[in-house]
Amino acid sequence: MKRLGALMALCAVGLGCGDDSNSSSTRQQVEISYAAVVGDQPFVCGNRYDNLGANDTSLVLSDFRFYVQNVDMKNAAGAWIPVELDENEFQTTGVALLDFEDCASMGNEDLNGLVTGSLPAGEYDGLRFTMGVPFEMNHVNHSTAPSPLNLTSLFWNWQGGYKFLRIDSGQFSETDWRMHLGSTGCVGDAMAGGVTECANGNRVTVEFASFDPSVNTVVADYEALVEGAALDQNEAADAGCMAKPADTDCGPLFANLGLPFGGTPAGTQQFFSAE
Amino acid sequence: MKHLPHTLILLPLLFGAGCGDSDTASGAWVWNLPDTVPPPRVPEDNPMSEAKVELGRFLFYDTKLSANQTQSCGSCHRQELAFTDGLAQAEGSTGEIHPRSSMSVANSGYAASLTWANPAVVRLEEQALVPMFGEDPVELGMANMEDELLRRIREDERYPDMFAEAFPKEADPISLDSITKSIASFQRALTSFNSKHDRGSSALTLSEQRGKALFFGGTNEAGVPDALECFHCHGGFLLSQAVDHDGSEFNQQTFINNGLYKLDSDGSYPDGNQGLFDITNDPADKGKFKPPSLRNIAVTAPYMHDGSIATLEEVVDHYARGGREIESGPNAGDGFDNPNKSSFLNGFEITEQEKQDLIAFLRTLTDEDLLTNPALSDPFAQ
Numbered sequence: 001m002k003r004l005g006a007l008m009a010l011c012a013v014g015l016g017c018g019d020d021s022n023s024s025s026t027r028q029q030v031e032i033s034y035a036a037v038v039g040d041q042p043f044v045c046g047n048r049y050d051n052l053g054a055n056d057t058s059l060v061l062s063d064f065r066f067y068v069q070n071v072d073m074k075n076a077a078g079a080w081i082p083v084e085l086d087e088n089e090f091q092t093t094g095v096a097l098l099d100f101e102d103c104a105s106m107g108n109e110d111l112n113g114l115v116t117g118s119l120p121a122g123e124y125d126g127l128r129f130t131m132g133v134p135f136e137m138n139h140v141n142h143s144t145a146p147s148p149l150n151l152t153s154l155f156w157n158w159q160g161g162y163k164f165l166r167i168d169s170g171q172f173s174e175t176d177w178r179m180h181l182g183s184t185g186c187v188g189d190a191m192a193g194g195v196t197e198c199a200n201g202n203r204v205t206v207e208f209a210s211f212d213p214s215v216n217t218v219v220a221d222y223e224a225l226v227e228g229a230a231l232d233q234n235e236a237a238d239a240g241c242m243a244k245p246a247d248t249d250c251g252p253l254f255a256n257l258g259l260p261f262g263g264t265p266a267g268t269q270q271f272f273s274a275e
Numbered sequence: 276m277k278h279l280p281h282t283l284i285l286l287p288l289l290f291g292a293g294c295g296d297s298d299t300a301s302g303a304w305v306w307n308l309p310d311t312v313p314p315p316r317v318p319e320d321n322p323m324s325e326a327k328v329e330l331g332r333f334l335f336y337d338t339k340l341s342a343n344q345t346q347s348c349g350s351c352h353r354q355e356l357a358f359t360d361g362l363a364q365a366e367g368s369t370g371e372i373h374p375r376s377s378m379s380v381a382n383s384g385y386a387a388s389l390t391w392a393n394p395a396v397v398r399l400e401e402q403a404l405v406p407m408f409g410e411d412p413v414e415l416g417m418a419n420m421e422d423e424l425l426r427r428i429r430e431d432e433r434y435p436d437m438f439a440e441a442f443p444k445e446a447d448p449i450s451l452d453s454i455t456k457s458i459a460s461f462q463r464a465l466t467s468f469n470s471k472h473d474r475g476s477s478a479l480t481l482s483e484q485r486g487k488a489l490f491f492g493g494t495n496e497a498g499v500p501d502a503l504e505c506f507h508c509h510g511g512f513l514l515s516q517a518v519d520h521d522g523s524e525f526n527q528q529t530f531i532n533n534g535l536y537k538l539d540s541d542g543s544y545p546d547g548n549q550g551l552f553d554i555t556n557d558p559a560d561k562g563k564f565k566p567p568s569l570r571n572i573a574v575t576a577p578y579m580h581d582g583s584i585a586t587l588e589e590v591v592d593h594y595a596r597g598g599r600e601i602e603s604g605p606n607a608g609d610g611f612d613n614p615n616k617s618s619f620l621n622g623f624e625i626t627e628q629e630k631q632d633l634i635a636f637l638r639t640l641t642d643e644d645l646l647t648n649p650a651l652s653d654p655f656a657q
Contacts, residue, residue, distance in 0.1 A: 105419070106410075106418055106419045107419065108419075141320075141400070141401075141452065142401075142404060143400070143404070143450070143451040143452035143454075143455050143456075144450075144452045150421070150451075151419070151421075152404075152407075152408040152417065152418050152419055152420070152421045152451075153408075153410075153418045153419040155404060155408050155418070157396075157401060157402075157404040157405045157408065157409065158393065158395070158396070158405060158409070159395050160395045160396065160401060184554070185554060185555055185556065186394075186395040186554070187394040187395060187554075188388070188394060188395045188396065188397040189397060189526045189528075190316060190386075190387055190388070190397045190398075190519040190523065190526065191316075191519075191523065191524070191525075191526065192397075193318055193397065193398055194397060194398060194401070195395050199555065238411060238547070239411075242411060244553060244556075245554075245555070245556030246549065246552065246553055246556055262556070
């Protein structure tokens with residue numbers, strides 16, 4: 001069922017379908033590695049990290065997951081070619097979940113640091129991708145979605161979507177500092193039966209002009225994400241940044257993600273780097 | 276999709292056949308509604324059936340839907356209180372206090388948008404995921420426990436047959452999707468149009484009739500026509516302007532500031548509970564909430580999105596003054612001057628008799644059937 005649905009969707013967007021897709025002679029597999037770090041240390045679920053944010057706060061981090069989509073690689077001619085993602089429990093219909101937590105009360109033991117797929121045989125030397133779930137998949141019935149879009153801890157139902165990024169600290173107390181990012185400012189319509197548009201997509205586009213998947217890794221750095229944020233305070237009602245436009249705690253994090261926030265225009269993201 | 280003529284949705288229902296891909300409805304569904312009330316919109320993929328509504332009733336009242344098995348939807352939506360909880364602010368299964376007051380789910384199938392101030396949530400099937408899996412605040416607290424939920428339901432001997440009957444076309448009928456579809460169908464079936472008010476003016480006492488006239492635009496004793504203006508926001512068969520039904524062709528979502536607070540010159544409401552503003556971030560949306568249906572209003576105290584008005588008498592005083600003044604404390608300020616307040620709400624003169632009449636009318640909106648009908652009651656009680 002799950003595979004069928006995904007395949008049909010792929011056919012619909014003109015990617016490989018049916019027999020055509022196993023013409024493997026003309027395609028090559030690609031594996032893109034992702035890593036989660038906190039400054040110069042690897043992210044280990046449940047570890048404490050010091051000197052974070054504007055006020056050198058210590059936090060025990062317990063969750064680190066994000067979705068990516070629109071994974072493209074740059075060929076020798078400089079054109080961006082879509083990577084057709086494999087279908088597995090971490091990837092469906094062009095969306096992959098990178099999952100670095102294995103200790104959270106809101107997670108599970110399984111980990112994933114790879115995006116796998118295929119593209120036409122050739123030379124590629126650049127990578128781009130978007131963190132988030134595409135609008136068309138973000139606002140459909142979550143209760144029938146295949147893995148990894150069926151994880152209720154990544155549901156973002158008040159906006160009818162998914163949490164694109166989830167990094168938690170704390171065990172649900174006042175001093176928690178959680179970062180949940182998804183689309184906001186969404187409006188729906190009973191006749192359409194769901195969300196029709198969101199003022200803030202909050203999808204992060206990342207591009208590395210030079211990236212060789214056989215040697216490079218995409219690194220997501222929590223320290224870079226929270227740079228300048230006062231993690232020992234919660235100005236707004238929510239514990240940390242819940243991406244609400246009025247949640248002023250989000251300002252520095254959005255800036256570090258290259259996203260516009262309030263009156264502040266979009267900048268350059270520094271959460272992801274290629275190493 | 277958007278402008279699907281409603282007959283397409285209705286016809287299959289009339290013939291009792293499911294039009295969705297997932298199931299054929301077993302037990303044709305008949306809406307028991309007065310002539311003046313259209314059926315609610317029913318999503319194509321979730322046709323009504325007796326079996327599904329009955330399954331939805333069990334799930335609505337089942338504490339298996341909360342992580343610690345202490346709460347069900349019915350804990351905060353109690354039948355005898357027209358599916359509210361009597362609290363100013365709801366309390367979740369882990370003791371977390373919700374910023375808002377539980378709403379009546381009677382007639383929730385007619386909501387143009389669901390909950391107090393969220394234009395994104397328009398389907399009951401989706402709304403149910405919020406109390407189940409929401410973490411901020413925690414209500415049923417089931418986030419990350421979807422497998423455990425399905426295990427609990429499968430292990431309960433009454434459920435497999437009920438799911439099979441409600442979802443006859445599904446190979447594996449016990450799923451999150453069928454849970455939310457059943458609960459949504461039960462809520463669509465919670466129609467409530469059998470109040471004294473629905474039996475026409477002749478059923479009302481003279482006092483109730485006078486109150487009704489004032490509510491619907493009559494001239495008050497001070498000689499002002501449409502002095503009270505209630506029906507502009509609380510009119511129509513639902514007694515809410517924010518209505519949707521199977522024949523609606525327009526989005527009738529409505530969000531209004533009725534002058535409860537004014538914390539600053541922007542018209543702020545208390546932080547974290549600013550209504551539509553929390554979604555749009557537009558300062559002009561501060562304090563804007565959905566005008567709820569006033570059906571069964573006499574049994575759903577306390578009132579407003581945060582339960583901050585205790586009685587109907589005080590609600591009338593609030594509107595007569597044209598906004599609430601809070602003299603001291605963190606929420607001090609005069610809601611009368613809130614820059615976002617609706618222009619309909621400028622206050623009015625009201626005599627003691629008129630006030631009693633208006634409240635007498637509001638009391639005619641109670642549907643005793645809804646409060647006592649065993650078919651809507653908690654099947655796990657006793």
